[in-house]
Amino acid sequence: MKVTSILAAGALTLAITAPAMAARDYISIVGSSTVYPFATVVAEQFGKTTGSKTPKIESTGSGGGFKLFCGGVGVNFPDITNASRAIKPSEMKTCAENGVKDIIEVKIGYDGIVLANAKSAAPLQLTRKDIFLALAKDVPDPANPEKIIANPYKTWKEVNSSLPATKIEVLGPPPTSGTRDAFVELVMDAGCETFPSIKAMKKSDEKAFKAVCQTVREDGGYVEAGENDNLIVQKLQANPDAVGIFGFSFLDQNTDVIQGSIIEGEKPTFEEIAKGTYPVSRPLFFYVKKAHVDVIPGMKGYLAEFASEKAWGQDGYLADKGMIPMPQDERKKYGEVISSLKTMEMK
Amino acid sequence: MHTTMETPATTTNLLHPSKRLRQRYRAERWFKRLGLLAIVLSLAFIAFLFFSIFSDGYTAFKQSYIALDVNFAAEEFTQAKLAHANFPGLVKKAMHSMFPEVDSRRGKKELESLVSPSAAYKLQDMVEEDPKIIGTTQKVWVLAGDDVDMLLKGKIDRKEKQSNRRLKDNQLAWIDRLISDKKLEQKFNWNFFTAGDSREPELAGIWGAVKGSFLTLLITLTLSFPIGVASAVYLEEFAPENKWTDLIEININNLAAVPSIIFGLLGLAIFINFWGLPRSTPIVGGLVLSLMTLPTIIIAGRASLKSVPPSIREAALGVGASKMQTVIHHVLPLAMPGMLTGTIIGMAQALGETAPLLMIGMVAFIVDIPGSITDPAAVLPVQIYLWADSPERAFTEKTSAAIMILLTFLVFMNSLAVYLRKKFETKW
Secondary structure (H helix, E strand, O other), X not given: OHHHHHHHHHHHHHHHHOOOOOXXXXXXXXXXXXXXXXXHHHHHHHHHHHOOOOOEEEOOOHHHHHHHHOOOOOOOOOOEEEEOOOOOHHHHHHHHHOOOOOEEEEEEEEEEEEEEEEOOOOOOEEOHHHHHHHHEOEXXXXXXXXXXXXXXXXXXXXXXXXXXXXXXXXEEOOOOOHHHHHHHHHHHHHHHOOOHHHHHHHHHOHHHHHHHHHOEOOOOOEEEOOOOHHHHHHHHHHOOOOEEEEEHXXXXXXXXXXXXXXXXXXXOOHHHHHHOOOOOEEXXXXXXXXXXXXXXXXXXXXXXXXOOHHHHOOOXXXXXXXXXXXXXXXXXXXXXXXXXXXXXXXX | OHHHHHOOHHHHOOOXXXXXXXXHHHHHHHHHHHHHHHHXXXXXXXXXXXXXXXXXHHHHHEEEEEEEEXXXXXHHHOOOOHHHOOHHHHHHHHHHHHOOOOOOHHHHHHHHOOEOOHHHHHHHHHHHHOHHHOOOEEEEEEEEOHHHHHHHOOOOOOOOOHHHOOOOHXXXXXXXXXXXXXXXXXXEOOHHHHOOOOOOOOOOOOHHHHHHHHHHHHHHHHHHHHHHHHHHXXXXXXXXXXXXXXXXXXXXXXHHHOOXXXXXXXXXXXXXXXXXXXXXXXXXXXXXXXXXXXHHHHHHHHHHHHOOOHHHHHHHHHOOOOHHHHHHHHHHHHHHHHHHHHHHHHHHHHHOOOHHHHHOOOOEEOOOOOOOOOOOOOOHHHHHHHHHOOOOOOHXXXXXXXXXXXXXXXXXXXXXXXXXXXXXXXXX
């Protein structure tokens, strides 16, 4: 008796709570964990002020986002993907193969990548060459720069005599992270190219160039600290010798406990990154499926909210959250892309 | 070995134990102490965990509010729709009127940042609920910004250099004036229990996640309990003993040990990609979690069926009951407490699970409270994970508070299991 009544109750609950599979009435967004804190603010603002349903945002990483986004057209696939890098040609190809042909690319602003250490230690003054030498798996032999040897440096002083004699211990994101991709490209590659012999290699043997410049050491000098930047901040407080790598918004929120390292004479401040003088900053994007704009309710409203001055403008709420706004003319350009729904050229 | 040979015949004298016997006693004492030490250590870890979560999180149950005298002037509401009125502007004007001496653009901006952006939503709700307040001035308690809240909770150090503080000296002076005017107070944070997720820490609440967890577990329970009980009854009472049932038994035990993320991948492939169920919804989450809890329920169910003595079955059969009557009228009711215990423990496990939900898109920013099993929803552990990863300092206490709520549910479910077992347990 008991069992049958429980079974019946179960069936009834299911029948009541499961309405017919209707078309999706909310925006589905996936993509970069770097853009996530900014996109969520816009989504919330949009939902609260217009009374529309608040978009759903998954933080899947830039690569994971493109994979889902390029899966196809239809309510089962996301409408927008956020990215902390531009779409790759291979991803565009996947998109096109699955029928996702009209994509709108919108740049939303910039993010600085900072190296930081605890306030209890002295601030570091680094160059990208120093960082490369400290973190690469293989480096040019100091005696004979033509020869590539396994990284012999144990302390910052060995890398550059003006730096303190503390052990090299850098906490940073794992290879799946967009922050890591950008760090490798903006810091490691640039530091690597300061060696003429390696720079020459870029033309002759690109594969070997990448292997030298982009491979991070695995002997304990670089510690993969996961995607949780708050955790890195806590570890830095506990260990004054360690240096962490993360997005500017985490430095911005924790200026009382950590300090950003000066890179090539530039401090990682909001102003320096916005001016473009701080060397390690990258653009942030989102990509929209044009075919969904008129199908999913609220798409135009969300896009308009994102492109409004009170969001991505100089004093907008995204700047308060740590995103570096684009200059006036770029904002105008991408504002027009949104209002005209101008699609990218497919390669 | 040679010690035994040397032992004299006095070994049996317990008043003067031999060296060998004393060694054995000593070893036994040490063994007992080691066991005690293990328990003390694990209790110490739990106490530390609870202490750190509680000391970080208890402040989250209070939130700072600022009293504003908002003038809902009629000329602000000339638009066709109420929602189009400039509510943030009303908040700003109210702040400016409290501190008329602030006139620079920068100063005004710093002043406005003391109030949470959510204040405008509150005014909008008020007007929509009762349009008659247009044209009047109302005293409204609105949420203070997260930095103000952190300062009041002692998590921003006033002695720190101005450049390293998130609040500047002039802002501190305004805050002190608000406090002395009794216009800035900490109140009980009801919002935390009624709101959904938010990117503003002061506005973020747990209700969306609690409801998401509830809907997900509802699906899990309605699916896995009947299926689990039916499988256990069949395997234990009806199935013939052959290599096929052996194979099934081995595989059920295997399933119980499969890492949960694998079930997430399965869910993604079957429920979302093949059946086309909507991503990020409790229905998919519930399906995945019921796959995960099924083996637990089946194994616990079989064990409690086994513990019902055969004499009960034989007696029922002896007075002419059919096999089915025997099982439903006699065996199952006696085995039910054990089965329920297994189910509750399985549910508690499912409540704390995040890994499989990652694959089916439930790790997402969802503001709206889910209304049905096909609305996107997050669950409690996912909410904890998302808050722990947010840059704003004020999310630290929200994270701990959410952990406290999740732990409360878990402790409650586990005590219910213990209570049921104690209450209905039959000794044979």
